[in-house]
Amino acid sequence: xxxxxxxxxxxxxxxxxxxxxxxxxxxxxxxxxxxxxxxxxxxxxxxxxxxxxxxxxxxxxxxxxxxxxxxxxxxxxxxxxxxxxxxxxxxxxxxxxxxxxxxxxxxxxxxxxxxxxxxxxxxxxxxxxxxxxxxxxxxxxxxxxxxxxxxxxxxxxxxxxxxxxxxxxxxxxxxxxxxxxxxxxxxxxxxxxxxxxxxxxxxxxxxxxxxxxxxxxxxxxxxxxxxxxxxxxxxxxxxxxxxxxxxxxxxxxx
Ligand code: PXP
Numbered sequence: 001x002x003x004x005x006x007x008x009x010x011x012x013x014x015x016x017x018x019x020x021x022x023x024x025x026x027x028x029x030x031x032x033x034x035x036x037x038x039x040x041x042x043x044x045x046x047x048x049x050x051x052x053x054x055x056x057x058x059x060x061x062x063x064x065x066x067x068x069x070x071x072x073x074x075x076x077x078x079x080x081x082x083x084x085x086x087x088x089x090x091x092x093x094x095x096x097x098x099x100x101x102x103x104x105x106x107x108x109x110x111x112x113x114x115x116x117x118x119x120x121x122x123x124x125x126x127x128x129x130x131x132x133x134x135x136x137x138x139x140x141x142x143x144x145x146x147x148x149x150x151x152x153x154x155x156x157x158x159x160x161x162x163x164x165x166x167x168x169x170x171x172x173x174x175x176x177x178x179x180x181x182x183x184x185x186x187x188x189x190x191x192x193x194x195x196x197x198x199x200x201x202x203x204x205x206x207x208x209x210x211x212x213x214x215x216x217x218x219x220x221x222x223x224x225x226x227x228x229x230x231x232x233x234x235x236x237x238x239x240x241x242x243x244x245x246x247x248x249x250x251x252x253x254x
Pocket of ligand 1: 011013047074094096104135155196197198199200218219220221222
């Protein structure tokens with residue numbers, strides 16, 4: 001059986017975090033993106049946060065100009081970000097919630113509560129030919145609203161599941177996993193393309209690769225940590241192999 005493709009988007013935000021710690025030019029997130037692509041990444045993801053704590057405007061512009069694979073621009077749904085994304089013209093925009101005080105994107109976007117504000121935003125991006133993805137929890141109401149909003153893609157927030165796995169909270173991990181399985185199936189049946197990301201490591205990426213609905217994983221923090229020890233190219237190849245093993249389990253299960 002032909003396996004559904006599973007793309008790996010490598011998030012380079014934390015190369016910029018390290019660079020910004022000394023306010024200089026190195027390490028360069030664009031160089032990291034080029035190394036990741038050379039090693040097999042299918043795309044590059046970067047989050048331009050309102051406070052510019054890692055990726056900056058010029059990084060986004062350079063990524064768009066210098067990489068040969070699709071650029072996935074993560075951003076909050078603000079007028080300023082809409083302007084920058086329309087000027088940058090990335091392949092994709094992933095709309096995420098953002099709070100200044102958070103360490104990372106802690107939850108999914110509340111597309112149910114924000115649907116009035118999001119509808120024209122998504123329409124502008126759709127009209128510009130930019131593939132819109134909504135970063136949401138695997139919650140049926142959020143998924144159904146994403147489909148009604150005509151976003152072609154959702155990205156399921158895997159953070160709660162990954163945290164529970166890493167912390168050894170088996171019951172919570174099982175219930176979060178069941179939520180992801182059901183959410184991915186519901187989203188697919190609603191005509192959405194399904195991506196996933198946040199907190200993934202080799203083991204959780206391998207496991208989620210066994211879900212046939214998932215078409216793309218976006219992974220950053222864990223990979224950048226691994227890269228310190230074994231290099232970024234090796235990390236990308238190891239992640240790719242883990243995802244391929246997960247996909248193979250799908251083949252042998254059918
Ligand atoms: N996907 C989205 C929408 C995100 O906001 C992030 C974090 O920036 C990721 C994926 C990657 O998460 P992590 O860095 O934990 O792998």
